[in-house]
Amino acid sequence: MKKYLPIAASVLLLAACSEKTGYEITGTVSNADLNGQYVYLYEYGNPDVLPFDSALVENNAFKFTGTQNGSLLATLRFSTDVVPEERGKPNLYRTTFTLENGKVVANLDTFSVVTGTPANDAEKALKDQIAPFYDEMEKLGDKIRSEDQNIVKAAEKKYDEISEKITQAICNYILAHMDQKMSAKYMFDNRYSLSEEQQNEILSQADSTFKAFPGIDKMMSRLEILKNVAIGKKFADFEMADPKGEVHKLSEFVGNGKVVLIDFWASWCPPCRKETPHLVELYKQYKNKDFEIVGISLDSKPEAWAKGVKDLNITWTQLSDLKGWQNAGAALYGVNSIPHTVLVDKDGTIIAKNIHGDEIDAKLQEVLK
Numbered sequence: 001m002k003k004y005l006p007i008a009a010s011v012l013l014l015a016a017c018s019e020k021t022g023y024e025i026t027g028t029v030s031n032a033d034l035n036g037q038y039v040y041l042y043e044y045g046n047p048d049v050l051p052f053d054s055a056l057v058e059n060n061a062f063k064f065t066g067t068q069n070g071s072l073l074a075t076l077r078f079s080t081d082v083v084p085e086e087r088g089k090p091n092l093y094r095t096t097f098t099l100e101n102g103k104v105v106a107n108l109d110t111f112s113v114v115t116g117t118p119a120n121d122a123e124k125a126l127k128d129q130i131a132p133f134y135d136e137m138e139k140l141g142d143k144i145r146s147e148d149q150n151i152v153k154a155a156e157k158k159y160d161e162i163s164e165k166i167t168q169a170i171c172n173y174i175l176a177h178m179d180q181k182m183s184a185k186y187m188f189d190n191r192y193s194l195s196e197e198q199q200n201e202i203l204s205q206a207d208s209t210f211k212a213f214p215g216i217d218k219m220m221s222r223l224e225i226l227k228n229v230a231i232g233k234k235f236a237d238f239e240m241a242d243p244k245g246e247v248h249k250l251s252e253f254v255g256n257g258k259v260v261l262i263d264f265w266a267s268w269c270p271p272c273r274k275e276t277p278h279l280v281e282l283y284k285q286y287k288n289k290d291f292e293i294v295g296i297s298l299d300s301k302p303e304a305w306a307k308g309v310k311d312l313n314i315t316w317t318q319l320s321d322l323k324g325w326q327n328a329g330a331a332l333y334g335v336n337s338i339p340h341t342v343l344v345d346k347d348g349t350i351i352a353k354n355i356h357g358d359e360i361d362a363k364l365q366e367v368l369k
Contacts, residue, residue: 022067027106044073073181074099119180126173130166167193184213192337225334235344236332240319255348258292264340266298267308272339276312300324
């Protein structure tokens with residue numbers, strides 16, 4: 001015997017099945033001075049495009065509703081007239097998050113937080129995981145500024161160890177959420193800290209949507225370049241002028257029976273200047289033991305380059321095309337941050353990359369026995 005729903009009930013069921021579940025963003029703002037101002041909802045990555053929604057802040061609260069097909073990276077922020085942006089400082093009362101259907105909770109503060117949906121809860125879990133690491137790093141500040149170099153050295157080592165933990169946590173987050181646009185953003189935002197190996201691992205699991213995120217294509221191109229100058233490969237040759245204007249090939253110094261450290265640096269780079277005194281001491285120690293350094297400067301002004309060489313007591317070979325970040329040698333070696341080092345053995349084979357401080361000491365002790 002067939003059973004039928006009453007007509008009224010079937011109409012209600014049809015309506016419920018056809019109704020789309022949208023998003024609801026309930027937000028709070030910690031700053032009472034922002035009451036009476038509008039907070040705007042933008043698509044992330046399109047700052048010149050008009051916002052697609054706005055909400056008035058009343059009693060430190062605001063609300064958005066709508067429907068989103070799939071997910072979208074979005075930004076909540078006030079106009080720059082209301083909350084100015086200052087270069088080098090955190091952007092206050094704004095956040096980038098995953099806009100997806102569901103109940104989203106946004107707290108705009110000096111450190112903004114968004115929760116309520118799977119993608120946003122996953123990112124919040126990452127932030128909670130790495131927050132104690134940042135607290136530890138902040139506590140190291142006084143020790144890093146100490147006049148006692150032993151204290152400084154120990155603090156810097158600890159700082160680097162913590163930094164590696166943060167980078168690994170971010171890498172793990174990305175790999176666990178490859179289907180989320182936020183993961184692609186994290187990869188791009190951390191392109192200078194994620195290692196070559198970590199980047200390759202992530203991209204080996206990435207789909208076309210992930211790879212289409214702005215900037216990922218450039219990272220992929222750089223990784224292709226790095227394959228040509230990987231550990232175990234022969235060094236890549238190029239020619240460049242010294243401070244006197246005389247042009248030299250890198251092969252005049254590399255692959256001729258000496259272990260050579262190729263040092264990409266610039267006079268305007270504080271980390272480079274901080275590292276150089278250590279290289280000066282290393283050079284004194286090993287220059288008569290089949291060791292050489294070739295500096296490749298990313299300076300663009302010859303006067304600044306010359307002054308940097310003099311002030312830092314650099315006595316090894318210096319080359320540059322004075323094109324700054326467009327330096328041809330840096331491009332050939334995939335350099336995207338400095339200081340950057342490449343260690344080449346006596347026959348011209350790359351044996352280490354991007355090593356610094358004690359790492360260089362240890363490697364030289366190993367190969368210059």
